[in-house]
Amino acid sequence: MTESLDKPTVLIVDDLPDGIQVLNQILADEYRVLFATNGQTALTITREQKPQVILLDVMMPDMDGYQVCRELKANPETRNIPIIFITGKDQDEDEEMGFRIGAADYLTKPVRPTTVRVRVKNQLQLRRSEELILRQALYDGLTGLPNRSLAMDRLRYAILQEQREYTKTGLLFIDLDNFKTINDTLGHDAGDQVLVDAAKRLRQCIRKGDTVARLGGDEFVIILPRLKQVNDSIPVAEQILRSFTQPMPIAGMDYVISTSIGIAISPDDSNDYKQLLVNADTAMYQSKNAGRNNYHLFNEKMNQHVNRRMQMETHLHGALERGELLIYYQPIVDVLSNQVIGAEALLRWNSPQLGWVSPEAFIDIAEQTGLIGPIGAFVLEQGCRQFWNLRRADGRLLSLAVNVSPQQFRREDLTQQVKKVLQMTGMQPGNLKLEVTEGLLLGNQDCIKDALQTLHEMNIRLSMDDFGTGYSSLSYLRNFAFDLVKIDRSFIKEITQRPDDEALVTAAIAMAHGLGLEVIAEGVETQEQMALLTSKACDQIQGYLFAEPMPFDNFVTWLKEKESL
Template sequence: MKSINKYELLEKAILNDPLHQLFDAVDAISVQGYNEDRRVIYWNRGSEIIYGYTEEEAIGQKIEDLIIPKDMCEFVISAHRDWVQKGIEIPASEITLHDKDGADVEVFSSHVMFTNQYNKKQMYCVDINMTDTKNAQAQVSFKEHMLQTIFEATPDLFFLIEKDSTITDYYAGSSKNLYTPPSKFIGYKISEVLPADVAKKYNTYINKVIKEAAPFTFEYELMLPHGLTYFEARINYLPEYQQILTIVRDITEQHRSSQTIKQHAYYDTLTALPNRFLSLDRLSQMLNEADRNNENVTVCFLDLDDFKKVNDSLGHEIGDKLLIEAAKRLKKATRKTDTVGRLGGDEFILLSPGLHDEMSIKVVAQNLLEVFRKPFHIDGRELIVTLSLGVAVSPDNGTTVSDLLRNADTAMYQAKTLGRNAYSFFTKEMNTAMIRRFEVEEQMRNALERDEFEVFYQPQFDSRTQNVIGAEALLRWHNPALGNIFPDEFIPIAEQTGLIVPIGQYVINESLSFLSLWQTQQNNDFVMAVNLSPRQFRDKKLLKVIKEALKKANLSPDHLELEITEGVLMTGQSYITEALIELQELGVKLSMDDFGTGYSSLSYLRQYHFDVLKVDRSFVNGITINKEDRDLVKASIAIAHSLGLKVVAEGVEISEQLNILNDLGCDYVQGYYFSKPMPAQKFLDYTENYQRET
């Protein structure tokens, strides 16, 4: 059996471009590099001396057009092609070539084929001028030194292995990545040296490379003293030597980069859960498996209740930490066979194969709700965030990823309407509700242009004298296709779609224009209360719209009262504070709407300068039968008056409520006891007649 020394081994290795500098320093021998098309890609100083062509003249030219005699061209082209395509090497030999002037040049030419980082083959020719034997001997000596230097500069490991997997020789520029010392692997079979799983992989590919006579590449990992290390092994069978050449490269950094890219592509960066792409891909796989086994897959669409309030009021950092903790709870509450993923925002998905009956699914859903009822402790804060959960089960609720996801989402919205902190199974009736939502949204998009909106007005009264002191503007919508659509239905949709901004501008302009007419006709100073939504505060034109509407209606700012819910204030955004300060400086009155329904209303009363506090109808409704509600309203009025605020009680429907509010010192009231909201002309008639009667 032929043997191969370390320098012949290099001729089978991969040469990186940085090694060209080693050849650049040599002018005693010619080193040329050719690509797969036989064009010159490297031409050192030694080549210039021997053949007379400068590097600039040679680069890009084909070898047969430079130094190959015409009678050798066909042979050279064929031999090069056979090496590139079939792996048939060109043997080293003494040949006669031509220089630039056409003169013969006797050289000893050896060749090596490399594969660069782009998996392209490159042939390098090392030619020694044989006219000076002494010089040739010196060049041979230099070549050995040069190849030794290259070995030392190359980080790869090189091994020669017998067909029975015995390791016969090696070279390593550094022993850092050797699994064992040379004394423990030279002369030993791979199975005696490496872990069983790695050795098995080696033996598999050794058999392949011998059988198929083609190079193979595979990856494996080893635990070394400096940590887990990933390797790429490239093996090739050398039939003339009956040996396997193995080049091993450390790819740990590339592996880490690949894993990082994979992590970003398939996993949520915040929670480390599978992202939307990976979650839906797994759902697709589960559905295929379930179809083969005649089983089902349960899809749970989960949404954190009121997460936006937490995120907006406490900041995104707290919100992110809450999402991380929520993800941990979901993982702990589910089985190993389940997939918990994050779809985006505060939306999660749970995929559960093999839940065979409805009761099993209910147990899972109830367990999830239960673990979220426990407070979260984030940066010294105790937060209670519940869960709404929608369930869709294949194949009854869909057999495709899109159908199941959509239906689980629909069921989740149903859970929201049940009061949140609940779960709901998808039913076909829910599709009707979703279709209705889509219809409302579609019709709303051009409702302003079609003049379908109308502002109604509900009068407000002095609690003591019962004189009309102002009104609240309330939007109504009648659509020819859908009929009358209640604000509770279309306002949330307008808020979510952003249509609330132009609609809100319409209400401001319409109500102030009406207020101007009302004051002129009845010669009295009234106040118009208009609701502002959270989305409107994001509109940079809000202050400009209000100023222009006041100017157009010829009204002073103190005749406009903007009702702001606690939900607006909870966002905690700087633009909210800036807008409130600008409105206050403008002279517009500010009213806190729905006071008492949130957990931090008092802090907002201290933080912002309000003029009016509006007690929510839910408390007014109970003051005649519930001492707690009466005490709460009493305390609210006392707090407001101590801060210099006026109090409006909404939802007054019976005289007993009015009497109690009078006794408690409430300033203003409104409600069905006096009047329902009315269109403009009817409102004018009502207030004119009411004033005359009183």
């Protein structure tokens, strides 16, 4: 049995048993031979067994050889299998017809054994050479998955088949969350490792007959043909989300790389393969914007979001030069004294075309387009200048917190940039606090550790932002020169209603204090939250309970009014 499976497979298709017997006697010693006595059976066997060569009789009832050939050539899965036509008619027009619809060779009955063996062997050799070329052209070299070209070919065919069978085709667009951070910080080898692991997991989530392909970068698609209803695509998406909850071992550490998935269905969302891909991509971005690690089915309202995102990207270019980007300040209050001890600089965008745009909407675009570098430098310099002018005007000694994105940190020599800003503005290092997210700390940790240590030695205070939402908070607090941690607003929002959130915040405060760090809670909106955080010995508070973010002049006025109370 094993020996038979090791042989190349040849399918003989002939409605006459005598014809099959003759060819079987010629080929059985060297090949694994399959038989079909009609066209429909031949199509089924070919789809299931994928023979290396097909010997196909032209003259058959119901479905002749030409029709079988057309069907096979229309299917991307069987298109490249060489077909040798066999006919009892020696007519030039018959040969011309056969070659025109895709035949690789032609034999005339009665066949000669030597000729049959040579023709089959030649086609196998050609097939092997073509497969090498096709593999390079149609498959991704890293993951072994079909590439964009082959995926689109299969999607076109699936949509064509659904119209014949009255079924639906599902298209899942899958993007790896935070892949860019991993790739940029741990290096391209680690990024490749993530992609290979992701491809393996995606393969395990599909049915026989489905296709998983890599479009490029960290983008994958899954094609689900022959669906009966729209919701048949959902179990696959849910299985993918579950599969990616398992950590990936990368560069000696375990990382959880989640996925954002968009789903579009043909013909419901479009029966054009290009538009279906666009729609699935649009739904994927909806999943990103909804917090990642989830899936969304496409609907027409999503196109409005895509158009707005494109408008934002267009208008963000030049927004800094046009004076549309503004710095707002939100006060930070000491819990014990109830005094304002500083403020966080928060970026706002007032676009003449788009109106006020929230930072949640445009910061991600700034990072993706590389605009975060000059924008971040503007916030740092402008904030330091305004706060030091405030100190010189009335003696107020307030700290300024400035967010530094991972991209800004990696692309710029941040330590030199900070030194230059301090010299230009007169701001004292001890009054500047830089807030970084855990994503910054991935990868080249020695280099990052040295940079953070240099900033720390300059007497600049360092805060870990969004504490509790990232990768490995405790180990980073131990290994890097932090002074403060900021507990993310997502844990503060329902701290008085959710015991789990209260327990997490209590543990975070105790852990930070145990490491000699101060704790800031952001997003405090109620007196109940304030009282609970005070009872937990939280050091500093920031949120709408005290004040919303405001322009610098309003902030100065607010300070004076607060003092007069």
